[in-house]
Amino acid sequence: MQQAPVQPSRIKRPPSALYRLLGDRIFFAVILLLALSIVALTLGLGYYLYLGGSQTIQKEGFWGFLTGTTWDPALKLEFGIWPYVVGTLITSMAALFLSVPVALAAAIFAAEYAPRWLAGFINYLVDLMAAVPSVVYGIWGIFVLAPFLRQVLYLPVFLWASENAPWLAPYLGNPSGYGMFTAVVVLSSMIIPFTAALSRDVIQLVPAAQREGAYALGATRWEVMQMVILPYARGGIFAGAMLALGRALGETMAVAMVIGNGNILPYTLFGPASTMPAVIALELKEAVEDLHYSAIIGVGFYLFLIAFIVNAVASYLLHKLKVGEQRA
Amino acid sequence: MRSLQARYARDRLILLVVVIGTILAALPLALVLGYALVNGFSSLNWDFFTKGPKPPGELGGGMAPAIVGTLVITGTGLLIAMPFGIGAGILLAEYPDNRLNPTLRPLSDTLNGMPAILKGLLAYVLVVKTQGSFSGLSGALAMAFIMVPIIAKTTESVLKLVPWHIREAGLALGLPRWRVILSLVLPAARGGVVTGLLLATARAAGEAAPLIFTAFGNTLLTLDLRQPMDALPLRLYAYAISPYEDWHRQAWAAAVVLLGLIVMTSLLARWFTRGRL
Amino acid sequence: MSEFEASANPQTGHTEILTLDPSLKTRLEARRVTVMYGQKAGVKDVDMPIYTHKVTALIGPSGCGKTTFLRALNRMHDLTPSARVTGEVLLDGVNVYAPGVDPVEVRRKIGMVFQKPNPFPTLSIYGNVVAGLRLVGIRKKSLLDEAVERALTQAALWDEVKDRLHAPSMSLSGGQQQRLCIARALAVEPEVLLMDEPTSALDPISTQSIEDLLTELKNHVTIVIVTHNMQQAGRVSDFTGFFLNGDLVEFGPTNLLFTTPKDKRTEAYITGRFG
Ligand SMILES: Nc1ncnc2c1ncn2[C@@H]1O[C@H](COP(=O)(O)OP(=O)(O)OP(=O)(O)O)[C@@H](O)[C@H]1O
Ligand SMILES: [Mg+2]
Numbered sequence: 001m002q003q004a005p006v007q008p009s010r011i012k013r014p015p016s017a018l019y020r021l022l023g024d025r026i027f028f029a030v031i032l033l034l035a036l037s038i039v040a041l042t043l044g045l046g047y048y049l050y051l052g053g054s055q056t057i058q059k060e061g062f063w064g065f066l067t068g069t070t071w072d073p074a075l076k077l078e079f080g081i082w083p084y085v086v087g088t089l090i091t092s093m094a095a096l097f098l099s100v101p102v103a104l105a106a107a108i109f110a111a112e113y114a115p116r117w118l119a120g121f122i123n124y125l126v127d128l129m130a131a132v133p134s135v136v137y138g139i140w141g142i143f144v145l146a147p148f149l150r151q152v153l154y155l156p157v158f159l160w161a162s163e164n165a166p167w168l169a170p171y172l173g174n175p176s177g178y179g180m181f182t183a184v185v186v187l188s189s190m191i192i193p194f195t196a197a198l199s200r201d202v203i204q205l206v207p208a209a210q211r212e213g214a215y216a217l218g219a220t221r222w223e224v225m226q227m228v229i230l231p232y233a234r235g236g237i238f239a240g241a242m243l244a245l246g247r248a249l250g251e252t253m254a255v256a257m258v259i260g261n262g263n264i265l266p267y268t269l270f271g272p273a274s275t276m277p278a279v280i281a282l283e284l285k286e287a288v289e290d291l292h293y294s295a296i297i298g299v300g301f302y303l304f305l306i307a308f309i310v311n312a313v314a315s316y317l318l319h320k321l322k323v324g325e326q327r328a
Numbered sequence: 329m330r331s332l333q334a335r336y337a338r339d340r341l342i343l344l345v346v347v348i349g350t351i352l353a354a355l356p357l358a359l360v361l362g363y364a365l366v367n368g369f370s371s372l373n374w375d376f377f378t379k380g381p382k383p384p385g386e387l388g389g390g391m392a393p394a395i396v397g398t399l400v401i402t403g404t405g406l407l408i409a410m411p412f413g414i415g416a417g418i419l420l421a422e423y424p425d426n427r428l429n430p431t432l433r434p435l436s437d438t439l440n441g442m443p444a445i446l447k448g449l450l451a452y453v454l455v456v457k458t459q460g461s462f463s464g465l466s467g468a469l470a471m472a473f474i475m476v477p478i479i480a481k482t483t484e485s486v487l488k489l490v491p492w493h494i495r496e497a498g499l500a501l502g503l504p505r506w507r508v509i510l511s512l513v514l515p516a517a518r519g520g521v522v523t524g525l526l527l528a529t530a531r532a533a534g535e536a537a538p539l540i541f542t543a544f545g546n547t548l549l550t551l552d553l554r555q556p557m558d559a560l561p562l563r564l565y566a567y568a569i570s571p572y573e574d575w576h577r578q579a580w581a582a583a584v585v586l587l588g589l590i591v592m593t594s595l596l597a598r599w600f601t602r603g604r605l
Numbered sequence: 606m607s608e609f610e611a612s613a614n615p616q617t618g619h620t621e622i623l624t625l626d627p628s629l630k631t632r633l634e635a636r637r638v639t640v641m642y643g644q645k646a647g648v649k650d651v652d653m654p655i656y657t658h659k660v661t662a663l664i665g666p667s668g669c670g671k672t673t674f675l676r677a678l679n680r681m682h683d684l685t686p687s688a689r690v691t692g693e694v695l696l697d698g699v700n701v702y703a704p705g706v707d708p709v710e711v712r713r714k715i716g717m718v719f720q721k722p723n724p725f726p727t728l729s730i731y732g733n734v735v736a737g738l739r740l741v742g743i744r745k746k747s748l749l750d751e752a753v754e755r756a757l758t759q760a761a762l763w764d765e766v767k768d769r770l771h772a773p774s775m776s777l778s779g780g781q782q783q784r785l786c787i788a789r790a791l792a793v794e795p796e797v798l799l800m801d802e803p804t805s806a807l808d809p810i811s812t813q814s815i816e817d818l819l820t821e822l823k824n825h826v827t828i829v830i831v832t833h834n835m836q837q838a839g840r841v842s843d844f845t846g847f848f849l850n851g852d853l854v855e856f857g858p859t860n861l862l863f864t865t866p867k868d869k870r871t872e873a874y875i876t877g878r879f880g
Binding site for chain 2 (some may be wrong): 023024025027028030031032033034035036037038039041042044045048049051052091101102103106108109110113115122125127128129131132133134135136137138139140142143144189190203221222223225226243246247249250251252253257262277280281284285297300303304307308310311313314315316318319
């Protein structure tokens with residue numbers, strides 16, 4: 001019988017200390033550097049926006065630039081961003097106000113009432129809603145929503161007011177269809193999924209023993225919601241709303257497409273308005289004067305400050321509550 | 329005392345409110361999808377995919393440069409963002425005791441929530457301003473800024489799903505930690521990591537705002553990243569606000585193509601995870 | 606008498622017991638109750654009477670289906686998507702699973718204390734006790750205060766918490782939380798009380814007071830208690846059912862079941878030879 005030749009071992013020698021220790025150190029150093037890009041990016045965002053805007057910010061002063069109400073890049077080269085700040089805050093807050101009850105209802109329905117297949121379908125829709133690009137909402141806003149709202153809402157209200165309540169007219173504004181209220185409706189549609197997804201997640205985190213405790217006392221479904229689920233999920237719902245607010249503040253295209261882009265205060269309900277992201281998107285590539293260019297980047301810097309605060313609060317809450325870990 | 333009947337009446341009333349709310353929540357999506365499909369599909373034709381834009385006012389033409397541009401810009405952006413995002417995800421998941429993590433995680437979430445237009449503005453300041461011209465590369469960089477925190481987050485969460493004993497088994501074999509991560513943990517989480525990359529790409533591909541003043545747009549087909557480049561959302565926006573009927577038609581077609589891309593990536597992402605995550 | 610015959614069952618010796626003591630009334634009765642978790646049976650074909658104003662103990666090794674059976678009595682399985690209940694549970698002759706019967710009303714009459722304490726974390730001690738009363742719209746402070754003191758005293762917790770009624774419920778120890786849950790269940794004054802190992806987390810002194818409570822309570826409440834403690838079953842219960850692998854092996858008056866068990870397996874269990 002012939003003996004099979006022994007295969008020479010393919011491992012030449014045990015891995016050297018160099019391979020182990022140095023390998024681990026080098027790897028960790030590389031990973032750390034890559035991860036630090038996130039820190040660099042966040043700091044860089046604030047730093048470069050400030051730098052880019054510093055010329056105008058210094059000319060107008062930190063508060064003067066913020067609270068100035070004239071934005072005139074053509075003649076006087078005077079820059080105050082208050083109309084944009086007001087437009088951003090009003091549209092975002094109003095959109096949040098409209099969307100939160102609806103989003104919460106969808107979350108409650110999916111988590112507590114719907115049969116499993118329907119809940120799965122709703123969850124898929126919510127994810128899809130978050131993925132639809134801003135410009136797609138925008139084109140729908142321009143060609144479908146704005147003419148529709150003008151026909152069924154703005155014109156009738158405007159005509160009624162001019163007959164019966166002329167004092168209302170200055171608050172209503174020009175009912176062209178493109179203006180603040182249309183932007184709020186589009187914006188609130190867009191931010192529904194952010195509140196809905198997180199609220200659903202926290203509602204599902206409520207332990208079964210809690211629900212059973214309430215049911216065993218003879219509570220109806222709504223009473224169980226009221227007694228244990230909503231109090232328990234409160235923090236997560238609030239965090240979801242903050243996240244949605246953050247999105248609304250930075251939302252650009254859809255708003256720019258329907259808001260009418262007028263920067264004359266005071267704004268009216270139906271009339272044109274503008275927001276900080278919209279003015280950046282519309283004016284930056286046309287800026288010729290240094291001061292104008294710097295003013296636009298300055299708007300970006302103030303938007304950065306606002307969005308940073310809102311998002312930091314949301315992520316702090318989420319971290320504390322350990323929800324939304326899976327969501328991108 | 330409150331009668332059971334009254335309590336049930338309230339319960340049913342709430343159910344009604346909740347159902348109406350759910351319908352209201354789903355309504356915008358249904359309308360947007362419905363109109364995009366109806367208006368867009370009828371406008372899709374061969375020219376749309378193969379031809380470039382015609383001068384303003386002329387009929388016909390298509391969005392070939394925009395489609396190619398979107399693929400090039402987001403593809404390049406993904407290549408740039410991938411190592412940073414995955415690296416950050418590895419740090420967060422595999423080195424849980426690292427002192428940087430309690431800062432890094434919320435910072436990453438915060439960055440993720442920052443307006444996309446600001447990330448475009450950063451790319452503008454860093455590239456367009458210094459180079460003196462709009463370029464596909466600056467657009468890709470803006471896309472990368474959007475993708476990094478998304479990739480970091482998904483990578484972290486899928487790595488955390490890999491059971492800890494796999495790492496221990498590797499370490500027990502005498503493998504160094506970096507080998508365990510690269511050869512055992514990452515391959516085990518491959519599907520999830522790819523899903524994260526897809527989700528990040530889909531999110532970025534739909535953005536128009538950061539591209540307006542970086543990639544800028546271009547009616548000619550180009551693969552040169554130093555040139556201004558077109559992108560689908562950008563062209564959609566330009567056509568939608570134009571005064572021309574025919575361009576409106578093409579804008580709707582672009583909306584359908586964009587939605588198709590997004591649905592496709594989300595299905596692909598589902599397929600890659602298949603019940604995990 | 607026909608009503609008794611209808612519910613007579615040779616396996617459980619129901620008729621036999623009734624002949625023994627004709628003054629007994631059946632409050633709750635399980636008929637061929639089966640609970641399926643998917644393909645797996647939690648309990649199979651259980652027939653058992655629960656007599657009015659008596660304490661019925663359920664014993665048996667871990668995993669034999671005691672909790673499963675108990676939850677079938679007040680329709681708690683409605684909330685577990687994977688669980689399906691067949692058979693009937695008659696409350697005063699009415700099947701609680703019949704269409705048109707309202708589970709909320711059933712649970713109102715049949716209260717429950719869970720195996721693990723589950724106070725509502727967002728409510729205070731006081732808030733937990735009155736949670737059930739507030740549901741039915743009782744708002745008057747004096748009424749609520751009274752109910753809180755009575756329920757907490759019954760649950761042997763009053764002395765420990767009377768000075769911090771508005772502290773969060775999670776600030777209590779595990780055993781105190783369990784007594785809080787007992788108080789919460791008692792506050793709504795249920796007619797039947799289901800208790801799933803209520804004393805497993807308690808020290809001997811609190812256990813003693815809960816056992817005293819049962820003896821006092823059974824004058825106006827019907828009690829079903831799951832316990833792993835054979836001495837406890839012997840001390841507090843009038844009837845005992847022994848479960849094994851999802852089957853009710855034997856049911857009878859506690860003193861008879863413990864002294865002269867009919868089934869070999871019962872004998873083996875109560876003498877400690879397995880389980
Ligand atoms: N939700 C569920 N899904 C599937 N199987 C379950 C579920 N709950 C219980 N079971 C199974 O049903 C059987 C009976 O469980 P049950 O909780 O009734 O036991 P038990 O007698 O109360 O035990 P213990 O004394 O440990 O509390 C067990 O085998 C258990 O694994
Ligand atoms: Mg049990």
